[in-house]
Amino acid sequence: MEQVLTNNLVISIDAMGGDNSPRVVIEGLAIASKKHPDIKFLLFGDSAKVNPILAEFPSLQKHCEVRHCAEMVHNEDKPSQVIRNKNTSMYMAIEAVRKGEAQAVVSAGNTGALMAISKIVLRTITKIHRPAIVSIMPHRTGKYVMLDLGANTECDAINLAEFALMGDILARHALNLEKPRVALLNIGAEEMKGKEEIKQAAKIIKHSHMNIDFIGYIEPHELPNGMADVVIADGFTGNIALKSIEGTAKLVVRLIKDAVKHSILAKFGIPFMLGVMLRIKKTMDPRLYNGAMLVGLNGLTVKSHGGTDALGFSVAVGNAANLVRQNFVTTIKEEIEKVDLDELSQEVFYDMY
C-alpha cells in the first residue's frame, strides 16, 4: 500500500468523518479520481476498515496512501476535547497539510472540531482575526460566495470587514469574476437598519482602501436574484440563512412530489415534465454545492457535509483541488498583507465618535 507520491497535487483525507465513513468517503474519492487523475490522496483512518473498501477500487488505489489512525473525532465531541488528541484521523489529516505533505485536507466530520483543530494546527493568517466558513451557493443565473456560515457565532465590525476581504478574493478566483459585488446581509436596505456591528462594518469597508466593489446591504429574499457575488454575515446569521434556504428548497420539492403522488392526472404529466424536473433538481442539488472552505488559515481545509453521498464528497474534493491549483491560500495571504485593517478600522471608529 505504501507508495511514494511523486505528483505535487496531494490532498489529505479524513477517511473516518461523516455519516457513512469510510465507505462514502472512498466511493467519493473514486469519482473524484476519475475527474482529477493528477491528485494523490493521503487517507487517514482505521486501516482495517479503509483497506478492504479501497481494494474494491483498484484504479483509485493507485493514487492513494493509507495512514493508519487508531482514533477518530465523533459528532458529539467538543472542540476543547478534540484539540488535545493528536491521534484522530481528523487531526492527522490536518497535520499533513501543516507538514507540507498535502496541500489541502477534506473532512466530512464535526465542523466545530474541524475548525478548532485547523486553527491550532494551521494557525490563522497574520492580520486576520478569525477564520470563516465559506460556501458557494446557487442563484437564479449563477453562483455567489457566502461567509461566515457558522464558525463565529458573534462577530464585530472588523471581523465582518475581514470576511468581505477574503470573500472578494475567493469570488475572483473561484467564480472567476474581475470585480465581485460585495454586500452585507441585513434586514433592510436603508443605512439605519440592522445591528450596530453591521453598520460599522459598512463604514469600514466603504471608507477603507480595500478596493472592494461594496454595494451595501442585501436582504435574504434578494439572494436568489444574483444581485451580489459575495454575501457577508456573522456565523450565526449566515448559518440561519443557509439552513432556511436549504429547508425551504427541500420543502417545495417535497410538496411537488407529494402532490404528484396523490394526483392521477398529474402522473400522466410526469413523462413531459421529467426533463424540467431533473434540470431544476440539478440546479438546486445540495451535493453539487458541497464542500465549504475554511478561509483565513495558513492551509486549506474543506468541510464536506456529514450526510452527503459519494457524489457530494467528490465535489468537495474537486473544490479543494481547484483552489490548490489556483494557489488560493498564498493569494489570500499576499493580498491581505497589502491592507492594514487595524489602522483603517481605527480611522473609521475615530470618525464615528
Add this chain to the structure above:
Amino acid sequence: MEQVLTNNLVISIDAMGGDNSPRVVIEGLAIASKKHPDIKFLLFGDSAKVNPILAEFPSLQKHCEVRHCAEMVHNEDKPSQVIRNKNTSMYMAIEAVRKGEAQAVVSAGNTGALMAISKIVLRTITKIHRPAIVSIMPHRTGKYVMLDLGANTECDAINLAEFALMGDILARHALNLEKPRVALLNIGAEEMKGKEEIKQAAKIIKHSHMNIDFIGYIEPHELPNGMADVVIADGFTGNIALKSIEGTAKLVVRLIKDAVKHSILAKFGIPFMLGVMLRIKKTMDPRLYNGAMLVGLNGLTVKSHGGTDALGFSVAVGNAANLVRQNFVTTIKEEIEKVDLDELSQEVFYDMY
C-alpha cells in the same frame, strides 16, 4: 357617508398604507366584507381619494365610515418622526383602537412606524418588556407561529422568554392547539450551541413555571417538517429566516416556470400538472399568510405586507377579525398576569452564577 356603527366588531383601517393604496386596501376590504359581513370598517385616509373608489363597491360602502386625514406615513419616514405627527392616517387608525372605537387596526404601511406608533398609543402590556411581530407560517402538514419577525433587532433572554409565552397563547388560540410545542430557533440542537441569550432563554423557559411545552432548539431547515408549533427568535434572526424562506420559495417556483417555458416537451405536460401546481402555489402563497400581528400591546395591530394585493389585504383583515372574536388581547393580558417573569428570570440567573 357618516353612519352609526351599531355592530360591535369594528376594525379601523389605515387606507393610505401600502404600495397601491387606497385602491388595494378598499378592494381588499370588499373581499373581506363578503366573508365577514358582521365587520364594520373605520377608514382613515384622504377622503378625496378614498370616497370615489369606495363608491365602486356599494355593498362594502354600507359597512364603512370614512374619516378624513390630511397626512400619511411614508415608507422612508423614521419612527422618531412619525410618532410626533398625530394627523396621519396610520396614527389616527391606531388611535381609534385606543379610544375604543375599533377593536383592531390593519395597516399595510411602514412596519417600523406602525410598531412605534402602536407602542406610544396603545402601550405595552404590563410585565411585557417588548412587543413582537408574529406571523403564522406554513409547514408540510400545517402551520406554525413564529416571532419576533423584526420588531426587536437585539433581544435578551427575558425578551425571548416573553415571546415564548405570547407565542404559546397565540398558537393555542389562532391554531387551536391545546399544548403547542415551543422551540427556540438556533444553529444547532445541542445545548452548548448558539448565542448566550438563547441558552439563557432556554434555561428560563425550562425552569420557570410558565407551563409551556418547551422542546428545546430548532434549526431553520427543520421548520418545514412541522416539529414545532411556536418558533422563537430575536427580531433580526426571525426576519433573516423569514426572508430566506420567502426568497427560496419564490426562486424554486421561478426556476420551474423558466424551465417549463424553455422546454417544448414540458409544455405538453402543463394540462396534467396544472392542478398540482395550483395546489402547491396555494400552500405556499404568501398572500394567504399575510397579516403579521403586533403582540404585547393593549390593543391589536395587524400589519399587512406593503406589496400585497386585494386578496392578501383581505386575509390580514380576516386575521384581525378572528383574533378580536377570540378576545386575544384580553387573554394575553390575563395569562401574562399569572406569570412573574422577572422573579423567575432572577432565580435562573442566580442559579447560573
